[in-house]
Amino acid sequence: MVKKILIVDDEPSITVPLTFLMEQNHFKVMVVHTGEDALNAIDHFQPDLVLLDVMLPTIDGFQVCQNLKSNPKCTTTKVIFLSAMTRDIDLAKGNTLGADAYITKPFSNADVVKQIIDLLF
Amino acid sequence: MKQENKFWLFAIACTLFTTTIVVSLAVLFRRQLDPHQHQILIEIFKTQFWYFFSTGVFLSAAFGFTLDWFFRFYIIPLNQLIDETRVMNTVNPVHRIKIDGSREVKTLAELINSLGDQCEAAKHNLDQTIESAKAKTEAEKNILATIMAELTQGALICDTVGRILLYNREAQRVLNKVQQPIEEDRLEDEKGTETDGFIGLYRSVYSLIDIELVQHALKDIQRKMNEKKESVSSHFVLVTRERRRLRVETLPILDEDKCFAGFVLLFTDITHELEQADQLDSYLKKMAKSLRSRIAAIRSVVDLMIQFPEMESREKEDFLGIIASETEILSRLLDTKLNRTNHYAKSSWPLSPILATDFVLTLKSESIAISNMLVEVAYCDSRCMILVDHYSLVLALQFVLECLKKEWGVTCNRIRLTAPGNLVQMDFIWQGAPVTIETLRQWNERSIILPKSEYPLSLKELLAHHNAEIWPHTEDPSGNENCLRLFIPRVNSKREKEDVRKVAVLPKSRPDFYDFDLFNQAGQTPEIEARLLGALTYTIFDTETTGLDPRSGDEIISIGAIRVVNGRLLHTETIHQLVDPNRLIPPESYKFHGITDKMVKGKPTIEKTLSFFHRFAKNTVLVAHNAAFDMRMLQMKEKKTGIRFINPVLDTMHLSAVLHPSHQDHDLDAICQRFGVRITKRHDALGDAIVTGEVFLKMIPLLNNKGIFTLKEALVASQRTYYAKKKY
Incomplete structure (x- = not known):
């Protein structure tokens, strides 16, 4: 069965290549640009994994993650933060919320793919 | 008593006295007469009544006038003489007596005046001698006063109960401006803030600075002295109502028996430095974020183009477009932002190193709300240090606990201390619903206000000065046990030594400038x-x-x-x-x-x-x-x-x-x-x-x-x- 990945980032220059990368790796991809859309998409699209940016307008990535982790329907959904915030505290904040990985920008495509495969298979 | 009343009292007394004598003499005289002589006397009295009557009236009038004259020319002038001589003798030696009265009184006044002149002359000579001797002392004193006045730091010297014995201009400037005429807006501004005080000699310093802050500093000094530490000063940050941040250094003053005789507060306004540091920090963060995002995009696209060389031309075009636009943005960033970079000062909010375990224990002992909490130290090196401004961080945490209790309806029952990696984590644990990030964000924006004390910075600002953050965490999978986690960077070993301030001991004889004798007033x-x-x-x-x-x-x-x-x-x-x-x-x-x-x-x-x-x-x-x-x-x-x-x-x-x-x-x-x-x-x-x-x-x-x-x-x-x- 094809695994579903939700990409949440407000910058198309990130989402366009990421989408291409995921499709090349045979994942089913959905892209949203805001926290609200992400919460809706999690309900409808039921992704297996979310690639989540932290700095989003209004509802940020941390809030999306907190919401997702407290949602009983999403117990198996994995979360990977993709963020330009790189302090120790930022990483700790992500991990504290139950994120499965925290990848800092800029990242290598290979690392992202490897993390996803490790988490999903 | 009024002069008139005195006069009448005096007149009545004299009249009574004279009448008594005359009447007694008359009675004695009558007893010596036989009835015949008595008859003759009455006869004479009857025939010569008008003679006797007028003699009586004239005598009384003469008596009255004499009395009045005596009073006016002797009694009143003498009383005035006493008062005026006392004036000459005490407050106004150049005063000279000018009074109306009898010749004797006038002569006396002249004599006193001439004595006054002589005394004045003698005093003048003495004064000159003293003056020249004092001039030398004065010059030395002035040097000291000038140094005090021109200090770029504000200085307050207080006695043990916190009364201000000395302050300089800079202290007045940073703390308030009492002697300027009050302006409308200033009145407006200070309306309703009864606690806001004035700086002034003999006024209490606690109307300017929260007593808790000073007490905390003094306790810190006492501890350092007990431990015989080299440096005995203590630092704290005072945030004024205008949100100026003052770094305050507290130094003890000891008397010759090494007992507390007062303390010195030195103020440095660090608002500007802190603002600059904050600006730099936020600038760096923004810069790093933009750089990272741009590079992330470029890197990702390039990787793809290498990995899939035979991609369709439309996709290739899209990717090249991304690279072009992102590099364009990057160059612009470098051109505009980096060129504006200044050399900002390092943040100078004074933080002192403390063992994380000690901090938790003092927090516990200082907050009644959590005094019966269980403290659990897990996976934590006991020598693990953090940098804190003790007073304000304790307030911040008390504020968070208060918010949890009042607004989230939960009470913490456990503190857990862990230190994975470079961060120290302090978990405040409770059984109940988790705090949402959104609620936490609202608390972060609020000023720290507790029932007993308040701090005019927001929770977020205060934590930012510690490079710390508070974050929610769910403990167990069932979601029943939750906590708020304080992240604060750990410092590995002791930092560079603090500036050493040695304890000042007052000499046996007190210095004679300003009002140091107030120490024993x-x-x-x-x-x-x-x-x-x-x-x-x-x-x-x-x-x-x-x-x-x-x-x-x-x-x-x-x-x-x-x-x-x-x-x-x-x-x-x-x-x-x-x-x-x-x-x-x-x-x-x-x-x-x-x-x-x-x-x-x-x-x-x-x-x-x-x-x-x-x-x-x-x-x-x-x-x-x-x-x-x-x-x-x-x-x-x-x-x-x-x-x-x-x-x-x-x-x-x-x-x-x-x-x-x-x-x-x-x-x-x-x-x-x-x-x-x-x-x-x-x-x-x-x-x-x-x-x-x-x-x-x-x-x-x-x-x-x-x-x-x-x-x-x-x-x-x-x-x-x-x-x-x-x-x-």
Whole structure:
């Protein structure tokens, strides 16, 4: 069965290549640009994994993650933060919320793919 | 007693005495006569009645006139002589006696005057000798005073109970500006902040700085001294209401027995530095974020193009477009932002290293709310240090616990300390619902306000100064146990040594500048009335009004006041405020005070001015000339403003009557002339207040001569005087 990945980032220059990368790796991809859309998409699209940016307008990535982790329907959904915030505290904040990985920008495509495969298979 | 009354008492006494003698002699004479002689005597008396009667009348008249003459030319002048000689002898040696009286009294007055001249000459010589000797000391003292005044740091020296004994200009600048005329907006600004105090000699420092902060610093110093540490100073950050951040260094002053004799507070305004550091920090964060995002995009695209060389041309075009636009943005970033980079100062919020475990334990001991919490130290190196501004961080955490309890309805029952990696984590654990990030964000934006104390920074700002953050965490999979986690960077070893401040010990003989002798002054006595007149703090004031009848709508148009501390007029601590009376100023009053309607227009109203004056005069004794009038003026406003002056009041007019009962004239001009006080600006509120102050200070030794030493004794004596009966 094809695994579903939700990409949440407000910058198309990130989402366009990421989408291409995921499709090349045979994942089913959905892209949203805001926290609200992400919460809706999690309900409808039921992704297996979310690639989540932290700095989003209004509802940020941390809030999306907190919401997702407290949602009983999403117990198996994995979360990977993709963020330009790189302090120790930022990483700790992500991990504290139950994120499965925290990848800092800029990242290598290979690392992202490897993390996803490790988490999903 | 009034002179007239004295005279009548004296006259009656003399008359009674003489009458008694005459009557007794007459009775004795009658007993010696036989009935026949007695008959003859009555006969003679009857025939010569008019002769006897007129003799009696003339004798009484002569007696009366003599008595009056004696009283006028001897008794009254002698009394005045006593008063005036006392003036010469004490407050005004250049005063010379000019009185009308008998030749003897005049001669006596001349002799006393010439004695005064001789004494004056002798004193002049002595003064000159002393003066030249003092000049040298003075020069040294001035150097010290100048250094104090020109210090770029603000300095306050306080005694053990927190009274300010010395302050410099910079301290005044950073803490407040008392002596500038009060402006409308400033009054506006300070309305309703009763706790906000003034800087001034003998005022309490705790009206400026939270007592808890200073106590904390003093405890810290005590601990360092007990541990015999090299450096004994303690730092804290004071945030003023205008959100200025002052770094405060506290130093102890010890007496010769090494006991606390007071403390020194040194203020450095670090607002600017902190702002710059914050700017730099946020700039760096923004910069890093933009760089990372851009590079992430480029890197990702390039990787793809290498990995999939045979991609479709449309996709290839898209990707190349991304690379082009992102590199374009990057170059612009570098051109604009980086060129503007300045050399910002490093953040200088003073943080002190402390063992994380010690911090948790003190937090626990200082917060009643969590004193019975369980502390669990897990996976934590016991030597793990963090950098904190102890006082403010404890407040911040108490604030968070308070929010949890009041707004989230949960109570923490456990603190857990862990230190994975470079961060120390303090978990405040409870059983119940998790806090959402959104709620936490709201708490972050709030100022730290607790029932007992507050800190004018937001939780977020305060944590940012510690490079710390608070974050929610769910403990167990069931989601029942939750916590808030404080992340704070750990410091590995001891930082570079703090600046060493060695303890200062006062020499045996006290330095003789300013008011260091206040260290041992009275004032610990709770009963203000029992205090000596010379040891009290006074606010000498005067008002100018539209007229003399407060009951028929006359209003205050100007208030002047000056403080007296330790027998000194403080010319830097004054009020001089015009007041808008909301009515026209009658032209007949203009010729006294020279204040026009135009001058008072737009000035603060009496309500605002009185509120300011009330705080200025707090905990002092009020002094005014003809105070009954001024007090009545203030009282008339009591209902409207709700401001009540409960300070004890002394009146220089009453005191003058106490000192010089034989003088009729007790107006300010006459008293000034008697005491040799020069009047500069009469009928100017501040001018009159200053003159009243000078007169008052000269009165204190005279009152002491009369056996009046305490405030209570002065009040009782005032009340007895005739003028005290005059009511407004």
